[in-house]
Amino acid sequence: MNYVKKSVADAPLKGKKVLLRCDFNVPLKNGVIGDDTRIRAALETIRFILKEGGAVIACSHLGRPKGQVVPEMSLKPVAARLGELLEMPVAMAPDCVGAETEAMAKALRPGQVLLLENLRFHKEEEKNDPAFAKALASLADIYVSDAFGTVHRAHASTAGVADHLPAYCGFLIERELKALGGAVENPVRPLVAVLGGAKVADKLAVIDHLLDKADTLLIGGGMSYTFAKAKGGSIGNSLLDEEKIEYVQKMMDKAKAKGVKLLLPVDTLIATAVSADAETKFVTAGQIPDGWEGVDIGPETRKLFAAEIEKAGTVIWNGPMGVFEQPKFAEGTMAVAKAMAACKGTTVIGGGDSVSAVQKAGLADKMSHISTGGGASLEFLEGKELPGIACLPDA
Numbered sequence: 001m002n003y004v005k006k007s008v009a010d011a012p013l014k015g016k017k018v019l020l021r022c023d024f025n026v027p028l029k030n031g032v033i034g035d036d037t038r039i040r041a042a043l044e045t046i047r048f049i050l051k052e053g054g055a056v057i058a059c060s061h062l063g064r065p066k067g068q069v070v071p072e073m074s075l076k077p078v079a080a081r082l083g084e085l086l087e088m089p090v091a092m093a094p095d096c097v098g099a100e101t102e103a104m105a106k107a108l109r110p111g112q113v114l115l116l117e118n119l120r121f122h123k124e125e126e127k128n129d130p131a132f133a134k135a136l137a138s139l140a141d142i143y144v145s146d147a148f149g150t151v152h153r154a155h156a157s158t159a160g161v162a163d164h165l166p167a168y169c170g171f172l173i174e175r176e177l178k179a180l181g182g183a184v185e186n187p188v189r190p191l192v193a194v195l196g197g198a199k200v201a202d203k204l205a206v207i208d209h210l211l212d213k214a215d216t217l218l219i220g221g222g223m224s225y226t227f228a229k230a231k232g233g234s235i236g237n238s239l240l241d242e243e244k245i246e247y248v249q250k251m252m253d254k255a256k257a258k259g260v261k262l263l264l265p266v267d268t269l270i271a272t273a274v275s276a277d278a279e280t281k282f283v284t285a286g287q288i289p290d291g292w293e294g295v296d297i298g299p300e301t302r303k304l305f306a307a308e309i310e311k312a313g314t315v316i317w318n319g320p321m322g323v324f325e326q327p328k329f330a331e332g333t334m335a336v337a338k339a340m341a342a343c344k345g346t347t348v349i350g351g352g353d354s355v356s357a358v359q360k361a362g363l364a365d366k367m368s369h370i371s372t373g374g375g376a377s378l379e380f381l382e383g384k385e386l387p388g389i390a391c392l393p394d395a
């Protein structure tokens with residue numbers, strides 16, 4: 001997959017109406033926005049388009065209205081907040097298609113912003129219905145995609161519209177592609193990938209793909225116990241995906257065949273239950289007694305993993321090393337976060353729970369890049385073609 005796409009920076013914007021797909025899927029309760037990070041994240045691209053003499057027709061989904069008009073999922077509060085942040089009026093369309101919206105789009109002048117109503121009020125959006133995509137596209141002259149969190153979805157606003165308009169990526173997507181694409185396809189070596197999280201099944205394709213790319217793979221978290229089991233260890237009540245034992249064995253064989261250093265935990269923090277008042281102790285990996293379960297990597301593993309991370313040219317991290325939501329079981333995950341902060345190479349957090357872990361550790365500003373797309377970045381790391389990226393022309 002080519003990850004260098006035509007950028008909004010090179011688009012002819014003067015006098016043009018730009019359909020801008022944003023990620024305004026903000027937490028909303030009783031019409032109050034709980035966190036406006038995603039709205040702020042869109043400002044750079046919006047301001048650029050306005051400054052270059054274009055008009056912005058912004059669109060987004062919010063929540064899961066499933067093709068129905070759900071007033072609690074209206075984007076109206078987003079229009080208000082966007083207007084405050086831009087310090088200018090932002091017009092709100094009654095819908096994202098239809099005569100009234102078309103008239104508002106038509107009347108839009110350079111330097112003005114219009115926000116369309118929730119795309120997912122129409123079931124055609126998620127079905128990538130061609131007529132719906134065409135109707136959306138008909139509002140504008142140019143399409144700019146800047147919602148990285150939805151590029152793994154082939155929806156009308158994330159993929160279909162690119163069939164009808166000259167398409168470009170916005171600055172958010174451009175940065176994501178540069179960071180994730182650069183880390184996987186053209187890394188400063190050694191490339192160290194750190195994978196954790198609960199379910200091995202969710203990460204199989206990532207492990208497989210990264211074994212083709214990385215020099216070193218560090219595996220912790222709940223999914224490491226399926227590896228320990230495959231190696232003949234005892235794992236007590238730890239997370240296990242029985243059906244994936246064979247696959248995991250194949251991955252260990254693949255690592256050997258390719259000369260990739262695949263490191264598994266050498267010791268484990270175990271607990272009698274996943275609760276703050278449970279009894280805990282450290283044991284050698286693969287020697288977990290019955291009635292106990294693995295909840296974090298042990299101190300020797302933390303040192304081992306940190307040493308690999310600190311000497312890396314590039315590190316990609318996805319998934320916590322233990323049940324990090326409980327401070328008692330978070331030390332392994334924090335050790336990885338600290339090692340990444342100490343690494344002089346490029347450090348990329350590939351979305352999901354690792355993002356909240358580095359934020360909790362107060363180390364977010366020490367990372368080269370923190371991906372904003374959970375599902376999207378995971379699919380990127382699987383080497384999958386993302387419909388919302390594939391539809392954009394290469395630079």
Ligand code: AMP
Nearest residue numbers: 197198199221222294295319322323324
């Ligand atoms: P994922 O969404 O697959 O990245 O998984 C994240 C979740 O994995 C977090 O909620 C962690 O609490 C959980 N997790 C990590 N390690 C373990 C473990 N050893 N046992 C149970 N859950 C774990």
